[in-house]
Amino acid sequence: AQSVTQLGSHVSVSEGALVLLRCNYSSSVPPYLFWYVQYPNQGLQLLLKYTSAATLVKGINGFEAEFKKSETSFHLTKPSAHMSDAAEYFCAVTAAGANNLFFGTGTRLTIIP
Amino acid sequence: DARVTQTPRDKVTEMGQEVTMRCQPILGHNTVFWYRQTMMQGLELLAYFRNRAPLDDSGMPKDRFSAEMPDATLATLKIQPSEPRDSAVYFCASGLNDRGPSLPNYNEQFFGPGTRLTVL
Numbered sequence: 001a002q003s004v005t006q007l008g009s010h011v012s013v014s015e016g017a018l019v020l021l022r023c024n025y026s027s028s029v030p031p032y033l034f035w036y037v038q039y040p041n042q043g044l045q046l047l048l049k050y051t052s053a054a055t056l057v058k059g060i061n062g063f064e065a066e067f068k069k070s071e072t073s074f075h076l077t078k079p080s081a082h083m084s085d086a087a088e089y090f091c092a093v094t095a096a097g098a099n100n101l102f103f104g105t106g107t108r109l110t111i112i113p
Numbered sequence: 114d115a116r117v118t119q120t121p122r123d124k125v126t127e128m129g130q131e132v133t134m135r136c137q138p139i140l141g142h143n144t145v146f147w148y149r150q151t152m153m154q155g156l157e158l159l160a161y162f163r164n165r166a167p168l169d170d171s172g173m174p175k176d177r178f179s180a181e182m183p184d185a186t187l188a189t190l191k192i193q194p195s196e197p198r199d200s201a202v203y204f205c206a207s208g209l210n211d212r213g214p215s216l217p218n219y220n221e222q223f224f225g226p227g228t229r230l231t232v233l
Contacts, residue, residue, distance in 0.1 A: 034221065036224075042226060042227075043117075043204055043206075043224035043225050043226045043227050044204070044206075044222075044224040045224065046223075049219065049221060051219050090156065094220040098220060099144070099161070099163060099168055099169075099220065100146070100161060100169075100220060101220050101221075101222055103158075105155050105156075106155060106156065
């Protein structure tokens with residue numbers, strides 16, 4: 001079985017500052033990992049995914065995430081926060097043979113002007 | 114630009130009424146998922162289908178909720194009778210869980226815009 005834990009249900013950063021959203025996974029087999037973003041009153045959209053190729057994955061809107069097997073982590077980062085990044089971010093995990101994604105509880109990102 | 118569509122986008126109804134939400138998955142996708150999102154519970158998986166067959170509906174209250182796929186282009190989620198605690202945003206997502214024998218299935222999901230349900 002797979003699961004993810006997102007540390008921090010709410011994160012606030014100043015505009016222009018580094019964004020770091022944490023995700024740790026649990027999986028007994030090699031995982032595939034995802035970050036989704038949800039803007040207000042919208043559905044979830046894929047930000048980036050790790051599918052066992054490069055460990056550093058680049059996504060849309062300047063976000064990237066690094067798969068670290070030794071730390072069982074897949075943290076999401078962006079060097080410089082923009083007001084438009086304010087949203088809720090979900091980490092998710094799956095693996096070969098699974099039928100489903102397992103989502104974390106989400107992290108709400110607030111950008112301070 | 115292929116997208117998952119959901120209707121209606123907003124629904125206000127009174128307690129006891131039947132509610133039907135519809136989802137059109139992306140053409141060619143063979144998995145469909147129904148989620149419910151509330152402030153208190155977050156994102157909850159209600160049920161999912163593969164090739165129109167229900168795989169898991171353990172997240173769904175069986176006494177009042179039902180999910181079906183009459184055909185490959187339509188998934189429905191029905192609540193009868195509805196209750197105020199059913200007020201939430203309901204999302205449908207679709208994906209492709211059969212990329213061929215030599216390709217891994219990443220289970221990537223594409224979400225619709227959601228149906229906001231308010232039960233008074």
